[in-house]
Amino acid sequence: MTCDLSQTRLHAYFDGELDAIGAAEFERHLESCPDCDMRLAAEEKLRSALAGAQLYTRAPETLRRKLQISLPKAAIPPEVRDPKPSVANSWRWLAIAATVILSVLLGTQYLQKLNHHSQQQAMAAVIVDAHLRSLQPGHLEDVISTDQHTVKPWFDGKIDFAPPVRDFANDGFPLLGGRLDVIDSRTAAALVYGRRKHIVNVFVEKAQPGDSQDASGELQGYHWVAWQQNGFTFTAVSDTAYGDLDQLKQLFLAP
Amino acid sequence: MLEQEDRARFENDVMPHRDAAYNLARWILRGRAQAEDVTQEAFLRAYRSFAGFQTGNARAWLLQIVRNCCFTWLQQNHVAEEMTEFDEQTMPPKPENPESLAMATYDRERLQRALEDLPAHFREIIVLRELEGCSYKEIAAITTRPIGTVMSALARARQQLRTILTEPVPKGASRDL
Numbered sequence: 139m140t141c142d143l144s145q146t147r148l149h150a151y152f153d154g155e156l157d158a159i160g161a162a163e164f165e166r167h168l169e170s171c172p173d174c175d176m177r178l179a180a181e182e183k184l185r186s187a188l189a190g191a192q193l194y195t196r197a198p199e200t201l202r203r204k205l206q207i208s209l210p211k212a213a214i215p216p217e218v219r220d221p222k223p224s225v226a227n228s229w230r231w232l233a234i235a236a237t238v239i240l241s242v243l244l245g246t247q248y249l250q251k252l253n254h255h256s257q258q259q260a261m262a263a264v265i266v267d268a269h270l271r272s273l274q275p276g277h278l279e280d281v282i283s284t285d286q287h288t289v290k291p292w293f294d295g296k297i298d299f300a301p302p303v304r305d306f307a308n309d310g311f312p313l314l315g316g317r318l319d320v321i322d323s324r325t326a327a328a329l330v331y332g333r334r335k336h337i338v339n340v341f342v343e344k345a346q347p348g349d350s351q352d353a354s355g356e357l358q359g360y361h362w363v364a365w366q367q368n369g370f371t372f373t374a375v376s377d378t379a380y381g382d383l384d385q386l387k388q389l390f391l392a393p
Numbered sequence: 394m395l396e397q398e399d400r401a402r403f404e405n406d407v408m409p410h411r412d413a414a415y416n417l418a419r420w421i422l423r424g425r426a427q428a429e430d431v432t433q434e435a436f437l438r439a440y441r442s443f444a445g446f447q448t449g450n451a452r453a454w455l456l457q458i459v460r461n462c463c464f465t466w467l468q469q470n471h472v473a474e475e476m477t478e479f480d481e482q483t484m485p486p487k488p489e490n491p492e493s494l495a496m497a498t499y500d501r502e503r504l505q506r507a508l509e510d511l512p513a514h515f516r517e518i519i520v521l522r523e524l525e526g527c528s529y530k531e532i533a534a535i536t537t538r539p540i541g542t543v544m545s546a547l548a549r550a551r552q553q554l555r556t557i558l559t560e561p562v563p564k565g566a567s568r569d570l
Contacts, residue, residue, distance in 0.1 A: 191501040
């Protein structure tokens with residue numbers, strides 16, 4: 139059997155170059171295409187073989203000396219043996235620094251739990267973070283199905299509650315799948331919906347005292363809407379319009 | 394010549410990519426000695442034109458110069474290379490048997506030889522992606538090709554690499570590494 143799907147799609151997926159929707163589509167395809175599945179395994183094998191073979195050849199010391207002579211001396215001080223942080227490296231450090239600062243900020247915000255507003259802000263950050271994490275290639279869904287009767291039983295035995303799984307395709311929110319996630323150290327069922335070209339994550343957790351009742355907000359361009367229903371706390375998050383999330387909430391609340 | 398400030402910038406932004414530059418040259422040229430000469434030449438060119446490079450991806454900028462120097466060198470030295478540009482029309486993908494692909498094992502020497510046996514334009518793309526970890530966008534910038542061409546070339550390069558790897562090993566064909 140030969141798959142009709144363009145092979146460049148497989149490679150783009152393999153290289154993490156598909157966007158979240160493209161990756162999700164490809165993973166759906168992968169479920170039903172052993173041909174692509176095997177090709178992907180072959181690509182992985184080749185990559186790990188290349189990585190394991192240590193083919194990367196570092197510049198010899200003689201080159202450094204030659205450059206030292208040929209470029210004006212000021213370009214390379216002889217005492218510099220190791221490269222200074224490169225652009226990529228300084229960017230990496232910046233990212234690490236930003237992560238540290240963000241972690242500290244989040245941590246600090248947790249310390250201010252007495253302050254309801256900041257608690258909500260911290261929660262929003264955690265939710266948006268979980269949403270962004272889910273959009274990384276390969277992370278969106280563990281069970282890929284547009285059928286609520288497939289998604290719902292998938293959660294059985296994986297979590298100690300049965301999340302209400304419903305498909306709202308007729309209302310413009312097709313169910314794409316589900317996965318397990320951990321939100322603020324609590325296990326959550328993540329239901330993934332499509333909304334036009336956007337992805338909506340709906341996190342369902344067992345309601346706990348202190349959970350937001352009917353809250354909403356925006357963080358870094360992502361909207362979130364939280365509500366409680368039948369002993370569950372729902373949090374919908376997406377980069378789609380706030381009105382869309384509110385509409386989804388009403389669909390959940392409707393009998 | 395460069396101003397003091399530019400010299401410091403060159404040293405900070407460009408010099409650290411010596412290994413990346415040398416590694417790319419080593420694989421395109423298939424030899425260490427040539428790679429050393431051509432990398433040096435590329436650095437000189439980069440240094441001379443650095444004033445025109447203001448901000449952006451210094452690694453991609455340098456590697457673009459390196460690969461251009463490499464291909465110029467290959468032409469000037471009349472190295473027999475399959476220099477034809479990648480073309481989907483003239484090179485339709487050969488069908489592969491997925492089952493046999495998953496079973497194959499590759500050792501280091503075979504991988505080295507197989508990579509060196511790839512056409513130059515496939516070699517550079519595999520090196521940039523798999524050894525240097527460049528994104529498609531960076532590879533497109535370095536090789537001055539549209540991103541779509543990069544994508545299909547990469548798919549073909551990997552396929553051809555595997556095809557070479559499944560061929561029988563010729564005796565005494567090892568090159569220096």
